[in-house]
Amino acid sequence: MKKFLDENFLLQTPTAQRLYHEYANGLPIIDYHCHLPQDQIATNLNFNNLTHIWLHGDHYKWRAMRTNGIDESYITGTKPDAEKFEQWAATVPYTLRNPLYHWTHLELQRYFDIHDILSPDTSKQIYDDCTAKLQTPEFSVQSLIKKMNVETICTTDDPLDNLAYHQQLAGNDVVKVLPAFRPDKAMNADDTEAFNAYVNKLEEVANVSIGDYDSYLQALKDRHDFFAANGCSVSDHGLEHIYADDYTEEEVRTIFNKIRGGAALLPGEILKLKAALLFQFAIWDHEKGWIQQFHLGALRNNNTRLLTQLGPDTGFDSMGDFSQARALSKFFNKLDTEDKLTKTIIYNLNPSDNEMMATMIGNFNDGSVAGKVQFGSGWWFNDQKDGMIRQMNALSNMGLLSRFIGMLTDSRSFLSFPRHEYFRRLVCNLLGDDIENGELPNDIEWTGKIVQDICYYNAKNYFNF
Template sequence: MKKFLDENFVLETETAQMLYHEYAKSLPIIDYHCHLIPEYIANDHKFDNLGQIWLEGDHYKWRAMRTNGVDERYCTGKDTTDWEKFEKWAETVPYTMRNPLYHWTHLELKTAFGVETLLNPDTAKEIFDICTAKLRTPEYSARGLMKKYNVEAVCTTDDPVDTLEHHISLKNEGFSVKVLPTWRPDKAMAVEVPTDYRAYVEKLSEVSGITINKFSDLIAALRNRHDFFASVGCKLSDHGIEEFYAEDFTQAEIENIFNKVYGGTQLTKEEIIKFKSAMLFEGAIMDWEKGWTQQFHYGAIRNNNTRLFNQLGPDTGFDSIGDFSVAKAMSKFFNRLDTDNKLAKTIIYNLNPRDNDLIATMIGNFQDGSVAGKIQFGSGWWFLDQKTGMEAQMNSLSNLGLLSRFVGMLTDSRSFLSYPRHEYFRRILCNLIGNDVEKGLLPSSELPFLGKMVGDISYYNAKNFFKF
């Protein structure tokens, strides 16, 4: 019987073990999409205890705790202590077996704190005290943890109206880890609620210094901020969308739609889609002009529980996989850009696993030889960010594209303890390739190339693709 979480965790064959330990394990981490708080990095934030660093804002854990019968006050409540919340999490952990949370939890305990004891109600206090004591030392500050995990670069997720003051501070200071912003303009196209949209546009006008009275002014203001983000080192955009938008539109139509929503009029569904189509297109052109990489995270159906959304707000654990029909709109969107040779480097992340082969074939339509892997099938995201999901994504990419040109893993996380997700991914990657060699599906004579391939996917492809 194999020991849980030993040095060969997930690695089922000798070849898989060799590939991981010799080619992947020691490589730096490029975390090109995350939700870390830049202020925490700039101020080298210190965490008071394990419950705080683990449970604040972690809707993955909250979702599991609720499912296990834990009252909401121990998830998001303000009247409970960090220890009380942690104790409820420890009670839940044994029930997460076969959920990726079980692996992530124990990988984080082992790699960050050297704790190999399984977390459960009996061990909770001991583990809490050991880890909390370490968190109060300099090595376990926000920056300390990034250095501990050999992080080379991170890209945070930032709104066009953000000041980026903390990125600027880190850049001027010369912090050894590159902390770069990512352009996330979702609110600039969120026209569903006119009053909220007007408030956002007024804020955009204020920070850009451009008076916004019409759609062309809106684009000018966004371009102003896009230039500012570039000056601070931004190299990527990111779009959280339900589906791709590629409706035909005229400039006059979009100007009229903007005037309506800015004036407080509720838009029709057709008008909303046309406006989003125009915004997505305009943003893609800006990205192409600067040589950025554009990312599209699509397919989530959000805030399903109205009662708890009204009580707790967004990003609290009430989203799920949607079943949107996207192929035609996605193709039309990319083709519209490619027709004028203005399609930027692109990464597409799907949330519904049924779309794996769809994406793997779609990206092949728009590769043009200018950049290796110019259009990327992004790693398993959110509900697919687990062993089965990652294997399925890599198998589809292998079958229908070039796995060897894949830019690999990212945390998509708000936690400074999430970097073991890169290790988890690397182990799964090496296991896939190693098992193929052992089965005679790949030649053992090509192990040096396969080792290089593992290193490329784990680190070098991303470093070269994003030009960090």
């Protein structure tokens, strides 16, 4: 019987073990998509306790706790942090076979050198030990990042953000922290009131008057330019699906005037406005040589009662079953026809779209750049063992796994970086199995190079970091 979470965790063969320990282990981390709060990096925060760093904002854990019958007062409510942690510790033994079980114990080991299993019996000792460490300079945010050998972090930022903390972090000697342009709210024409509030705020931030669609585009372009001047080279979009409806410029101008007048748009008008804006963002990305990312397929805010009570991003999103292929093809083809398709990464939340995504990227890889259009790593509900393996198998069968740019955390937690280790172990095990089975030649040096490329160098070259 193997020992739980030992040095060969997830590495089932001697070849997999060699690939990991000799080639993957210790490589720097490029986390090119996450939701880490940049203010906490800039101020080099020390968290108050283990609950503060581990449970505040982590909707993965919140969902598990609710499913385990834990009252909301111990999750997002006002119960003391020590009591919240007790309830999380009581939940962990019930997370067997959920990735939370692996992540929890990886994080305890890698950050705190704690090898005990978290349970009600060990809860107090672990909480006290970790909380004491978190008060020291060696466990400040920047120290945690350095401990995990994180080289670059791309945060996720609304166009309205003043990027003050990114400016403060520019040139620091711990980690490169770069913004990513995320204009989802700028496209939110489903909600007339929210859209107009956003436009009004944009007027203040950009210091311009927005009287029509053209001035709206110009204000957004100014923000795009501002992000570029502050080191941004990545855009990001979280969408149910790509918007590629046909429109004319005159139609879009009329639609914009209608919503600015306070009228709700018809469904077809919403789609036209979103399609026009999304295409324009892609044009600007190409002009600057940025990389655009599309995270597709989340069905968000399903529980209206708890959305009203707790707000968005609190654990009530799920996979959607949206049709993806035709709009993706139409959108990319329109850009490609105008020679305006920049480097692009597409992520799917529903694994039933894996093979479609893996084949779609091949339609628009034109030989100009290795891996120009990428099938992104297993994302959100897929960033676990089975999900990542399925994604890599689809990419292997229908594209080039060797040109894959690897893993990201998509996380709000500074304790989430061992997910890169988790991914790297799976890559090594996948290739190691093939070598052991005689499906790949026993060329450790070459395969080791491919492992290093997938885990680090492909992303470094792709993003020009």
